[in-house]
Amino acid sequence: MPLVVGILCGDAFPHVLSAWEYVAGFLLFLFIIGRYKHTGWVYGAAVYLFLGGTGCCLMSWQQGKRVFPFSGKPAVYRVCIREHPEERERSILCRVALLGEVEKDTVTGCPRNHLFLAYFPKDSATATLRRGDELLVSTRLVPPANNGNPDEFDYARYLRRKGYSGTAYVADGHWRKTGHDASRTVSQVALDYRAKVVGLYRSLGFEADELAVLSALTVGDKEELSDDIVETYSVSGASHVLALSGLHIGFLYALLLFVLRPLWRRWRRLKPLLLLLLVLFLVSFAFFTGLSSSVVRSVVMFSLLAFAGLQLEKPLTLNTLAATAFLMLLCKPVWLFDVGFQLSFSAVAAIVLVQPKLYALWKVDNRFLRYLWGLMTVSVAAQLGTAPLVIFYFSRFSTHFLLTNLWVIPMVSLVLYSAVFLLMLTPLPFVQHLFARVVEALVHVQNEVLRWIEHLPGAAVDDIWLDIWGVLLVYLFLGMAYYGFLRLTVRRVCFALLALLAV
Template identity: 50%
Template sequence: MNTACLHQYPYIRLIIPWIAGVFCGDWFFDQSAELLWSILAFCLFTGLSIAFYYLERYSLRWCFGVSVFALCFAGGWGSISWQLKQTVYDFPEKETVYRVQLTDTPEAKERTLLCRVWLEGQHDSSYVCPIGRKAILYLQKDSLVTQLKVGDELFVSVRISSPVNGGNFDEFDYVRYLMRHGISGTGYVPSGKWVRVSSSAAASSHASGFLHFIQYTAISYREKVIDLYRKLGFEGDELAVLSALTVGEKADLSESIRESYSVSGASHILALSGLHIGLLYALFFLLFLKPLVRRWRGIRYFRSVLLLVLLWSFAFFTGLSPSVVRSVSMFSILTIADLFGGRSLSLNTLAATAWVMLLGNPAWLFDIGFQLSFLAVLSILLLQKPVGRLLPVKNRIGKYVWGLMSVSIAAQIGTAPLVLLYFSRFSTHFLLTNLVVIPLVTLALYTTVFMLCLTPLPAVQYLVAEVARFLLKALNGFVRWIEQLPYASLDGIWVYQLEVLGIYIFFLLFFYYSKTRRFRNLVICLSFLLCLGICHTVMYGYDRPHSSLVFYNVRGCPVVHCIGEDRRSWLSYADTLPDKHRLQMVAANYWSRHQLLPPVEITTDCQGVDFSRHQQIVFYHGCRICMVTDNRWRNKSAVSPLSINYMYLCKGYSGRLEELTRLFSPSFILLDASLSDDRKRLFREECERLGLHFLSLSEEGSVRFLL
């Protein structure tokens, strides 16, 4: 392959090893000596790079490229290792008093209030130990907790622990997600275990650190903007979508509106990121002093500075959320590139933007929004023109429509593999959606900016607000209409991570062939596609469902999952009111990977050919599973114990295990996560005394027994 063209894009040669280093550093991070070794390697390759750069022998100058490549790899590894290590903290195992400050607007959950806090210090009767870490606290809902606001300082008595995963099959790695976002621990605070020591107004005057003060001020301005929307009459889904579009506040979005945007393929609209910042960038770039730029070069510098000020002012008023800061940083680099006469958007500037952003925060590489944004822009740069040439259009309106569609097709091609990987969904009507949604979002965003500028003129502002409200209603109505169309989305699609990597390699090979038009490159491309198909078939066959029993580590939903080889399955719940939503979140990936049909939910006794349940005893594929969820078996007797394969002990049974062994003869004991620590310890001791095999789901995670 001819690599001479890579010399035209030096930042591509820097970003590739840097990304590889970040991936490896994150994958192998275990809080040990990797950080030290990566620092030593970085220093070594820095010295080698300098030495080879000044080497006079031209035949050895390739060593400079190799050393720079290794330098970037070590730099990426060291940067992510250092960032992850900052989140590691040994919290006390007992309940402790902490002084905390709320760093973001609290989020209301079903029974708690999720508060992102900054741990200022650990307080004791004799000392104060500074901490300086981020944490997530769940405060029990009451009349006082709903009054908390960002910036409030509290004393809380809580046991904070480092987050742990549930150990379920194909479960989302919540621990690594929190570490990448700088969260060191989580804790639950019951009512009466906290007290507010200062309000948000008082806290702003002595906020811990300049950056915290800036962030608090930005979030407070974001709340003022949302309050202004309410005063202008926005409410319901219109208010929620407008807040998401303009200030990135998605807490008020209902599940129905989220699902509508997801099914229609417009969920990227609700994430304030590259699209919205790009629309504002285009508006500012075209409106400010465009005629004068052509005549006087000095105006170019003034416009660039003005663009930077306006972009970062917008980021400030949206609360400096990570997605907005990321997008504004990207367009800031593009503005600087335009200032120095380079192309405002090219492969080189895109790679430079990604490299600078990952240099500042390497954990952004694992953010879904970061990946989708850059892949969408990369796809547009590489594919928009070839796609546009497929259908020559001479009509002016037709050119605009086809241009918009070609951009959407190019972006969809580049992001589709990642969308399938993360969401297991493909929106079939994405072309129709984007053809209408993007112009509506553009008009709504520009109208809102104009509306905010009219704050000194309330009467005119109310008129413009009516226009914005009409646009938002039209936007939501169209999205809901798309959702109701036949086959609006294909759900439950499972792709493997290596398979996604292979798809992108295939895209690059095909793109290279389209540039060279050589038969040899076409053979390589098709051969790789054949290998990719074979690998998918093998992995799909390996993951075909087998007759099995699965027990999940879900505290609020004890359940026995009986799976058949024909992809049918039954969920036998231990509770008549199970937390199905939590189970769905935990097990959805596992069900998708094995291509299971929607499970049959069982909460009462039933009798069937393949599956039956009577008195909490499940009969499936020759196995008996006794679900002990209450005291129905206490003070009972039997002539001889009933032989069962698995005894599933859940919350609700207050007796001893020895009482159950008089009625049942279990081969294996399973301790559910719903049991308290004391009950699990008691049952564990009894199992050891009686010589019974047992397993605790809260310690081992989910478990599968093949039948």
């Protein structure tokens, strides 16, 4: 929590602490914990202040890298396209890295490696642009800006948090290709392998919504998703399955545990090695999905969960969750503001805290009913944890989420396992083509049932508006209600009702 508070302060007030000030604070911290290690509150206060300062410095330093000295005048720049160009309705979007400013055929000392969003007109010439192309462009670089509407989305801050210093529009005839950089980063290699997997799906006969949904479910490629299928999944309350994250990694984790557990039960000494193999497989899967931030987060969480399985205590606790968030925010503090990061951790925290209490309310003897009851309690707990954020970001609440999850979660697991088996059949092309029709039928059935849920009466409540204080009050009410549920007293019930009244 102090690290999170520090990151928030660093985002709101960047460049507060310099590196030398942070070093001085670190030395003071070492002195305090050495001098007052037996004084609990002094030691605790020093740790909290140090972690808060660390978060503030990390965030302000990261934001400081995006500061660019804009001149406001057109100039000629040398840039390199870092990702595959993205086709928009009226333009071609290229994510470019600035290599320098050109004056009299020489590259001056312009700040390098700042990232910009460059928009090109859609024509036959820009259609040939590829990742790695080096260009000379004549344009005017501008900082990210909002439209100035009340309560609008803060697009400028969003771009800065994504690592972009500004935007530019390159008119027709105001650019020229000068070369090509064939070198690739690890992330670019991962994206290329993801594109190969999608190409394999296409060669196997997948198309339209089936291709789009399968690509999103298995490798996180959402470029093929149409507006209609996105709206179907949104209204029915199944949008979370299109974003490759903890749900999908959890299915793979469960599959690997099912395969490897009998081995370490027979040979106990192999358990650390088998868990390491499990983690390596998850990392490989993350690589084939393009190393997206949501998948990396989930792989880190399940890797810690796997190694926590070496101890006898319950492995998945709030400490495991907090350790994952702490390590990830130390590596990249801007992840705190990512919607997927917030939804993932709020969902898992709610499942860890609330689901066991709900599950204990009804003792079920029948195995099938016990599975359904467990699935329902997990869905309700996750919905409680994420509903305030979903309403805040998307102004929508899907009322049939329980029915949707009872259908879509088993189907997604079936589709995911079938897709893994489909990829394993690559050495057998004939069998692979036959099995591809089975996978295509599974995805088609999943989509059709969600379309039916979408058209049920009252499938979603739209235009719900909450500000950040409303979200905090809702979570305060949920927290007080959970606190009162653990031990029902008049005081706790009053606190929960006061929080609800404040909402």
